[in-house]
Amino acid sequence: xxxxxxxxxxxxxxxxxxxxxxxxxxxxxxxxxxxxxxxxxxxxxxxxxxxxxxxxxxxxxxxxxxxxxxxxxxxxxxxxxxxxxxxxxxxxxxxxxxxxxxxxxxxxxxxxxxxxxxxxxxxxxxxxxxxxxxxxxxxxxxxxxxxxxxxxxxxxxxxxxxx
Numbered sequence: 404x405x406x407x408x409x410x411x412x413x414x415x416x417x418x419x420x421x422x423x424x425x426x427x428x429x430x431x432x433x434x435x436x437x438x439x440x441x442x443x444x445x446x447x448x449x450x451x452x453x454x455x456x457x458x459x460x461x462x463x464x465x466x467x468x469x470x471x472x473x474x475x476x477x478x479x480x481x482x483x484x485x486x487x488x489x490x491x492x493x494x495x496x497x498x499x500x501x502x503x504x505x506x507x508x509x510x511x512x513x514x515x516x517x518x519x520x521x522x523x524x525x526x527x528x529x530x531x532x533x534x535x536x537x538x539x540x541x542x543x544x545x546x547x548x549x550x551x552x553x554x555x556x557x558x559x560x561x562x563x564x565x566x
Contacts, residue, residue: 465506465516465531465553466563467499469524474499474532476506479517494528500535505554516553519561529558 464479474494477483484506487498505514516536520529539550 407485463506463510463513465513465536467516467536469494469518469520469528469532469552470561470564471521471523476502494531496531500539501534503536503552504550508556512552515555515557517559519557519559521561524561535557 440550462480466477466479468475468477472489474487476485476487476499485502487495487502489495512536518529518536520532533556536553537551537556538554539552541550542546
């Protein structure tokens with residue numbers, strides 16, 4: 404008896420509908436995607452001091468301590484330079500910026516500053532203080548001129564206040 408076998412034809416893969424879907428979907432997803440711009444702040448950690456620091460008369464170790472009620476600007480060796488109390492809107496960053504300009508005029512070679520903040524300090528306040536210490540901006544006509552103050556910013560924990 405003769406055996407009859409079915410011939411199997413290879414199945415053809417129909418991908419035109421899928422390609423049409425991809426052609427429409429890819430531009431739609433690219434046009435609705437949200438592109439974010441990331442800003443990165445260069446920071447360094449304070450150096451570990453081994454032993455007694457070298458005490459130099461013209462050496463500035465600038466520290467800005469962010470307290471809940473004020474900004475305390477001081478020299479690690481010389482002590483408090485100025486205490487800037489808060490204004491109604493928060494920290495007085497403009498006064499801090501003008502003080503940084505005055506300090507930079509007295510110490511033109513200094514480039515480092517340390518910002519010390521408590522654990523409950525808002526991130527926005529920390530960034531505003533770092534920006535005020537890093538550069539000062541002045542308007543000349545319609546242009547904004549940037550002056551570099553203390554670009555090497557280190558951050559750390561604020562010491563406990565003595566009240």
